[in-house]
Amino acid sequence: MTTQLLAPGHLLRDTFTSVKTIYRSLLSLYIPISILPLLFIGIPKSSRPIVDIIYSLSISLLFSGAAIFYAYQNLNHREVTPSQSLKIVISKLIQLILLRALLIVILAVAFFLLVIPGIYLSIRFFFADYGLLIENYSTTNAIKRSWQLTENHEWSLFFAFFVQFLATVIPVLLIAMIISPFFQVSSFHLFLGRLPSFESASTIFQGASAIFAWFIGPISLVYSTIIFMILQALDRQNLNER
Numbered sequence: 001m002t003t004q005l006l007a008p009g010h011l012l013r014d015t016f017t018s019v020k021t022i023y024r025s026l027l028s029l030y031i032p033i034s035i036l037p038l039l040f041i042g043i044p045k046s047s048r049p050i051v052d053i054i055y056s057l058s059i060s061l062l063f064s065g066a067a068i069f070y071a072y073q074n075l076n077h078r079e080v081t082p083s084q085s086l087k088i089v090i091s092k093l094i095q096l097i098l099l100r101a102l103l104i105v106i107l108a109v110a111f112f113l114l115v116i117p118g119i120y121l122s123i124r125f126f127f128a129d130y131g132l133l134i135e136n137y138s139t140t141n142a143i144k145r146s147w148q149l150t151e152n153h154e155w156s157l158f159f160a161f162f163v164q165f166l167a168t169v170i171p172v173l174l175i176a177m178i179i180s181p182f183f184q185v186s187s188f189h190l191f192l193g194r195l196p197s198f199e200s201a202s203t204i205f206q207g208a209s210a211i212f213a214w215f216i217g218p219i220s221l222v223y224s225t226i227i228f229m230i231l232q233a234l235d236r237q238n239l240n241e242r
Contacts, residue, residue, distance in 0.1 A: 005230050005234075006153065006156035006157065006159075006160050006227065006230060007156075007159075007160075008159060008160050008163035008164075011160055011163075011223055011226055011227065012163075012223070014226050015219060015222050015223045015226060016219070018075055018222055018226065019218060019219055019222040021074070022070070022071060022074045022075075022218070022222070023218050023219075025070065025081075025082050026067055026070065026071060026217070026218030026221065026222075027214065027215075027218055028082055029063050029064075029066055029067040029070065029082050029085075030063070030067065030213075030214050030217040030218060031063075031214065032059050032060065032062075032063045033060050033063050033064055033067075033213075033214075033217060034210050034211075034213040034214035034217055035210055035211070035214055036059070037052075037055065037060075037210065038206065038207060038210050040052070040055070041203055041206055056100075057097050057100060057101065058097075061093070061096060061097060061100055062086070062089055062090065062093060063086070064129075065089040065092070065093075065096055065129065065133055066082065066085040066086045066088070066089045067085075067217075067218070067221055068129060068130060068133055068134070068221065068225065069085040069088055069089060069133050069134065070082055070085040071218075071221055071222055071225045072130070072133075072134050072225050072228070072229070073085070075222070075225060075226070075229065076229070088133070089133065092132060092133060095132055095138070095139050096129065096132060096133070098139050099128055099129065099132055099139045099142055099143070100129075102139065102143070103125055103128060103143070106121065106125070107121055107122055107125070110122075119158075120154070123150060123154060123157050123158060123161065124146060124147050124150050124154070125143055125146050125147070126146060126150070126157075126161070126224075127145070127146040127149055127150065127228050127231065128142045128143045128145070128146040129142070130142075130146070130225075130228045131143075131145035131146055131149075134228075148235070149228075149231040149232070149235055150231065153231065153234075157227070160227060164220060164223055164224070167216070167220075168213075168216060168220060171212055171216075172191065172209050172212060173187075173191055175205060175208045175209055175212065176188075176190045176191040176205055179201055179204055179205050179208070180201065182201075183199075183200060183201035185199075185201050190202065190205050191205075
């Protein structure tokens, strides 16, 4: 039963059915997440990681949190506006920053040691943000909540997230393959960001990728939110059976 509920085909069908009514509002929340970082293209590579970290733990985190809250509430037929969602997340922003920073450290260590533990922990901790924003858990308890929700569902979640990953990465790779011949550069190097950011090919690729991420972001978010809702339902079912 769990395998069927979390099957990628089932999730994709539910996602495209559910996203229609909230897509435009989510697009507005995704502008700071996907489009505004294009302003950083001219920043030297030596400074770019610092700028990216600061932005991802502030503006991007605020709006991605608001998108999570907005999507979840509306998918559960509780109407909230993007601005109301932003206010809620602002009140929890310090906790959210601490949570994200803690997860970055944990996952960085896990991926440094071995890739497989990193992937495993990424799956187990994926819904920590949801635990904090939706279920009002504290920073540490949100991590525990994600661990609890994903227990015994690791393989189903792996395949669900793998399809989500492919749906995001393959189009970006195709964008690189389309652009690279015009500038006589390697599509692989372009895709991996191994060209100077100020080169025309790199600038166009980053712009096209950002626009794609803006359009696909709300769909991907709804996909993840539906998974969270399924895990919540399964958790309630397990509690009732005890």
